[in-house]
Amino acid sequence: MPLSALLDAVAIIVRQAESIVMVVYGSEFVVRGKDDKSPVTEADERAEQLITEALRALTPEIPVIGEEAVAAGVAPQIGERFWLVDPLDGTKEFISRNGEFTVNVALIEQGEPVLGVVGAPAQGRLYGGARGVGAWVEEAGGMRQPIGCRAAPETGLTVVSSRSHGDAAALEAFLAGKPVADTRFAGSSLKLCLLAAGQADLYPRLGPTMEWDIAAGHAVLAAAGGTIVDLQGEPLRYGKPDLRNPHFVASGLCAPAA
CATH class of the missing domain: 3.40.190.80 (D-Maltodextrin-Binding Protein; domain 2)
Incomplete structure (x- = not known):
């Protein structure tokens, strides 16, 4: 599957995970501590389960490495091509309800991140990018706009x-x-x-x-x-x-x- 098509498919998966995250975000959720003392919630676990199952269905030949699975002692062997999943980056922001948390899925090939989708559900934005495809941001209404880095501003x-x-x-x-x-x-x-x-x-x-x-x-x-x-x-x-x-x-x- 070309990276452009794969990027669109992953964007749909991340949007689905965002829905789960926002349901928990709007509820009275329980915060637990992992072995490394970092916090975890139901949103982390449910979003990772959805993403992992969807990626395995989409690309059964590519292993999936997720944060919560690794924390539980479950992780496939790392190869030249694998998915990296952080179902809720910024759990502390999620807990404090400041909206600055994200859902993250990346494809790694030979040590390089060649595709990524970052969802910011509380802000209504989805960022995507892939090698040879370019990068974009999608607002809540579904409209995508290309994005790119800027030259160094003269003002600093x-x-x-x-x-x-x-x-x-x-x-x-x-x-x-x-x-x-x-x-x-x-x-x-x-x-x-x-x-x-x-x-x-x-x-x-x-x-x-x-x-x-x-x-x-x-x-x-x-x-x-x-x-x-x-x-x-x-x-x-x-x-x-x-x-x-x-x-x-x-x-x-x-x-x-x-």
Whole structure:
């Protein structure tokens, strides 16, 4: 199946998962703690079950790695091609009901995110992108608009930072000497989507993340012309044995001076 058709199919699956998430969001849900002390809700588990079953039906030959399944000790062997699923990125934002949470599905091929869909159901937006296809945002009415990264603004860079995680002192040290005009805070993988949509320029992540946290947003960003590299300047890769990311810098700058 071409990536363009696969992208449309995954967008439908994410929309279906969003419906489940929003039903729970509008109810009195219970928050539990996982072994790693991170929170989990019924929305995480039900959305992942729907996405996993739908992806297996769509592409039975491609294994699915989901956050909640891994947390429960269930994960297929990582190969050259696999799905990464974060059914509810920004669970803390979900719990605080600030709307900054996302549903994420990414396809990884030979260590690279080649397709991604990021749904922001509380905001009524769906972001998608694939290699060779480009990136888009779909509003609640179903209209899609192409998106792309921007050149470095003459007025200075807009930096996005995590609302719930991160080391403020490390971020300040990293940005020292850089032409920063503004700093915006956002939850979940929305930060990567802001870069892809040309609404921000730089996202340094100087704290722990897992591959499923950012893979879908990375695919959208890459399709929009952006990049993610580690602190040594090497492209971020997927399929690591422990599925953990190093510190990284995501850039939405399309100019050579980025």
